[in-house]
Amino acid sequence: MTRRFVIVTVCLTATIAFLIGLVVAGSMTPQFAISAPSAPQIPVRARVTPGVPVAVPSFADVAERLNPAVVNIDATTRGSARSRRFGGLPVPDGPELFDRPGDRDPQGPRRGAGTGFIIDPSGLILTNHHVVDGADRIMVRLTDGRNLHATRVGSDADTDIALIKVESTKPLPFAALGDSDTLRVGEWVVAIGNPLAYEHTVTVGVVSFIGRKLFDSSLDRYIQTDAAINFGNSGGPLINARGEVIGINAAISSRASNIGFAVPIDQARAILPQLRDKGRVSRGYIGVSLRDVDPDLQRSLGLNGADGALVQDVTPGSPGARAGIRTYDLIVAVDGKAVSGNDQLIQLIAARQPGTVASLRAAAVKPARSGAGAVGARARSRIRRTLQAARGDAGRRHLARRADESGV
Numbered sequence: 001m002t003r004r005f006v007i008v009t010v011c012l013t014a015t016i017a018f019l020i021g022l023v024v025a026g027s028m029t030p031q032f033a034i035s036a037p038s039a040p041q042i043p044v045r046a047r048v049t050p051g052v053p054v055a056v057p058s059f060a061d062v063a064e065r066l067n068p069a070v071v072n073i074d075a076t077t078r079g080s081a082r083s084r085r086f087g088g089l090p091v092p093d094g095p096e097l098f099d100r101p102g103d104r105d106p107q108g109p110r111r112g113a114g115t116g117f118i119i120d121p122s123g124l125i126l127t128n129h130h131v132v133d134g135a136d137r138i139m140v141r142l143t144d145g146r147n148l149h150a151t152r153v154g155s156d157a158d159t160d161i162a163l164i165k166v167e168s169t170k171p172l173p174f175a176a177l178g179d180s181d182t183l184r185v186g187e188w189v190v191a192i193g194n195p196l197a198y199e200h201t202v203t204v205g206v207v208s209f210i211g212r213k214l215f216d217s218s219l220d221r222y223i224q225t226d227a228a229i230n231f232g233n234s235g236g237p238l239i240n241a242r243g244e245v246i247g248i249n250a251a252i253s254s255r256a257s258n259i260g261f262a263v264p265i266d267q268a269r270a271i272l273p274q275l276r277d278k279g280r281v282s283r284g285y286i287g288v289s290l291r292d293v294d295p296d297l298q299r300s301l302g303l304n305g306a307d308g309a310l311v312q313d314v315t316p317g318s319p320g321a322r323a324g325i326r327t328y329d330l331i332v333a334v335d336g337k338a339v340s341g342n343d344q345l346i347q348l349i350a351a352r353q354p355g356t357v358a359s360l361r362a363a364a365v366k367p368a369r370s371g372a373g374a375v376g377a378r379a380r381s382r383i384r385r386t387l388q389a390a391r392g393d394a395g396r397r398h399l400a401r402r403a404d405e406s407g408v
Contacts, residue, residue, distance in 0.1 A: 178244025287318020
């Protein structure tokens with residue numbers, strides 16, 4: 001009896017528990033697993049994998065390849081003062097050339113040092129005009145210790161470029177010229193030179209700015225760099241990470257130690273044939289002064305766009321005046337090639353030989369028209385000619401006005 005009672009009790013208990021479970025389960029809302037909403041897809045730029053180093057150019061390889069082509073230049077004059085590019089004057093709060101001013105007797109012998117680089121196995125060397133300007137004797141020291149006498153082949157004061165030559169019994173190592181027009185701000189550059197007589201000093205930096213105007217707002221297109229350069233670097237190469245020369249170091253800021261300027265190598269390449277064949281550079285000239293087109297001027301003149309070079313003034317009797325160019329004309333094309341701004345027009349006209357005919361298309365408030373005329377010869381920069389003859393404050397006043405003048 002007792003055993004049967006126990007079995008029945010267990011069965012009833014299990015049945016009641018099962019029924020209670022069903023009731024409880026039926027009164028509850030089932031919970032479903034819900035996935036979290038996916039984040040919106042945002043395109044991202046490819047980036048360097050953390051921990052993987054970014055490739056940096058081997059400046060040691062660049063220096064090893066280019067150093068043999070870099071030379072030290074020693075320029076000496078006799079008893080007369082050298083005709084310096086700016087009278088040897090430092091410019092307050094502005095750029096100055098590497099030619100160090102001093103208290104030496106202007107009528108006494110003078111000796112200056114600079115840098116250059118070989119561009120041809122026959123011994124052609126590029127340097128700055130102000131390094132060899134007025135020198136009676138130019139000596140070049142090579143990396144192998146040889147001292148060779150150099151002769152001046154050609155020089156251009158307006159761009160501060162000079163070409164000299166040494167004679168050697170065997171081919172000389174030379175530097176490859178790059179393309180400065182493709183240079184970008186932020187690119188690595190290397191400067192090699194002889195600062196303060198420390199020969200073959202190598203410094204590294206980046207391109208800080210391209211197209212800086214310093215002395216002549218018409219022709220200047222300096223490359224600005226923070227690579228350390230000092231007196232004695234003048235005429236030395238500014239080199240890209242591929243080991244190509246993209247500039248000629250020429251000037252430094254008088255207020256900072258990390259602001260230097262180099263002449264673009266493409267500017268030097270463009271005049272090399274004239275320097276080699278004629279010893280000087282002739283540039284085209286049409287006799288107009290230009291100004292930039294700002295939004296206010298664009299609205300007041302009713303111009304459709306800001307492209308082109310706006311004529312501010314025309315010199316009477318100049319080639320431009322004879323071709324019919326007038327004040328407020330907007331020159332938009334030269335020989336069918338579109339002109340985007342003042343700099344491009346200056347480059348196109350300056351690159352022409354005097355006497356050649358150029359076809360200009362101008363548009364302004366009146367309907368567009370075309371004209372053609374013979375290109376004249378551009379005189380040596382008036383600003384630079386004045387400064388070379390100037391002394392003291394008068395030279396500084398002339399330099400201060402340089403930014404207001406732009407013409408072709």
